[in-house]
Amino acid sequence: MSDVAAASGVSLKTVSRVVNGVGYVSAETLETVQAAIEQLGFRRNEFARQLRQGTTATIGLVLEDVADPFYSVLTRAVEDVALSQDYLLLSASSAEDAARSRRIIESFSSRGADGLIIAPARGTDPAFLQAELDAGCSMVFVDRPVPGIRADTVLAENRGGAARGAAHLIAHGHRRIAFFGDAASVYTATERLAGYRDALSAAGVESDDELVVMAVPHDEANGAVIDAVLDLDDPPTAIFAGNNRWSVLLLRHLKARGIRPLPAFLGFDDFELGDVLDPGITVIAQNPAAMGQLAAELLLRRVSGDDRPTQHIQLETRLIERGSGEIAGPFSAC
Amino acid sequence: MSDVAAASGVSLKTVSRVVNGVGYVSAETLETVQAAIEQLGFRRNEFARQLRQGTTATIGLVLEDVADPFYSVLTRAVEDVALSQDYLLLSASSAEDAARSRRIIESFSSRGADGLIIAPARGTDPAFLQAELDAGCSMVFVDRPVPGIRADTVLAENRGGAARGAAHLIAHGHRRIAFFGDAASVYTATERLAGYRDALSAAGVESDDELVVMAVPHDEANGAVIDAVLDLDDPPTAIFAGNNRWSVLLLRHLKARGIRPLPAFLGFDDFELGDVLDPGITVIAQNPAAMGQLAAELLLRRVSGDDRPTQHIQLETRLIERGSGEIAGPFSAC
């Protein structure tokens, strides 16, 4: 900047005024300075500005895994909101590891992210987050809440959505409905399980723990677990997948085993090609783009000083019938 | 930091020494200072450090769209490499818009990203990138090269892979193979088209421009375009999708129209559930994770001073036979 000042024969401060477009600068000087900036290829050093002003125009996004379509769509939505307000986005995947997640949050925070959007990994220490919050770092939680923390939260309607899904299967005559959910330590998994149970008991259907699997759907090692459920003496006539990774795993396994007739199938969270499979896969669709957008807008409002009471938003889910969920069960009148 | 210094009765510089673990500090002093740091919840201000040292331990990633599974997997790989070396990742989607891409690159660069990984949007001005490079910002290009720029590049074997795919269809008796690729201004699209044509001419199969569609596969408005090809007087017996978005669009359209018998189908780039569809979708698989990892490693080496000649890496593609590409054509002996 001092180079520019020297080249155009004005003071540093005047250049600063030109760069920031504030204060009085004569048209003539403005032109001279701009020419010098252009010629020297000057670009403002953001560190210095940040150091001086204490704001970075950067937000951080911490989620489980960007490679998961749910989160990648959410990421994209956050990005778009951020960019539209000239914010930059730092992002990282926690890989569902509380320690890694903490490291990420700390480095985001020390690099002065103005705010964070977090899908808390299971096992995250609320006290740690509270300390960050107290240090003045705004936060919005998505997908999962953190108990005891007063911060904005955007969640899907997990319990209600799952209940609707299970009720849909029940309405098609199913009484033996298997449920495959993520590990019980994951908030969304237990909420959805609760919803599934709500629907069962509302319909007076007996709940059977042998039909319930709560496990991380990561690896293929789950084949045996799936088989155990499918091969019960009194096997399920319908399958409820608690998230899209379970859906993929289950569908792959069902195809590999060539099971006929296909059990009814319903998945929580939509996925690409769900409509192209035969039958199309009936799902309870979340809206990750809306979740990301809302969270980002909420966060940016907080960052610019909004101090209204914290908001807890529940996003609607939507039942999309595509065929797999409408396969009639043994007690169906259909 | 001065608070910590005051609290522990030493000078600022000593605290700095403790924080950075350099220079001589007595065990006793170390303990005192660390206690003070702990108690005051001090965290180093990264701006000031960056301002002083001129390095940020941050890299930027610019690609077309994080929500695209190809790029989201690549992103995740870059993230993992970055994090393992204590780098942070700034990321943004260019949305295939050169102006937006430029804005992103400029802000990454002015925020002192030590290096950038870029999947250049079509229409990106090479001169602009060259200027950034000259300004000392390391760059690695992924997925697409930028003509005339001397920088490391990691590409998939587009032309060769596409040729192998087309040859596979030809080997199964197909002579009328439709090709659906991204807009002709996209590097990968034209490379793959060239590979497709290579295979045709190598096999002495007549090339027919009526079978070739080069268009952005974004919206559903492509239905008419697809129909035009499917309903030719001499229709294709096989379809080659030039990228995974075209694959999805085409498969969806084929299902919606209920076309029987199904034409043979082969897609460039693998996608989730490709193996679950019936028949399984034969693809030329890229390796986005390897691409991201390699690019990140290359970049981080550059950032830490490696100045070996620029590298141009071509990653192998892999033909995965799942059934759809092995549907026999009219001239097949199978």
Add this chain to the structure above:
DNA sequence: GTCGGGTATGTCAACGTTGTCCTATCGTTT
């Protein structure tokens, strides 16, 4: 004629850190 307010520009300190250079105290060697 002088006062006030708008316009245009400059000076200086400060943001929080770290590199350079300096001083002081040791214990050990010459």
Add this chain to the structure above:
DNA sequence: AAACGATAGGACAACGTTGACATACCCGAC
């Protein structure tokens, strides 16, 4: 006893920017 290296810590400037404040001019109003 002087000289030395190793250890321990301090003072100060500098990184590039911007806010607070000061200065100087011009024009119209009293």
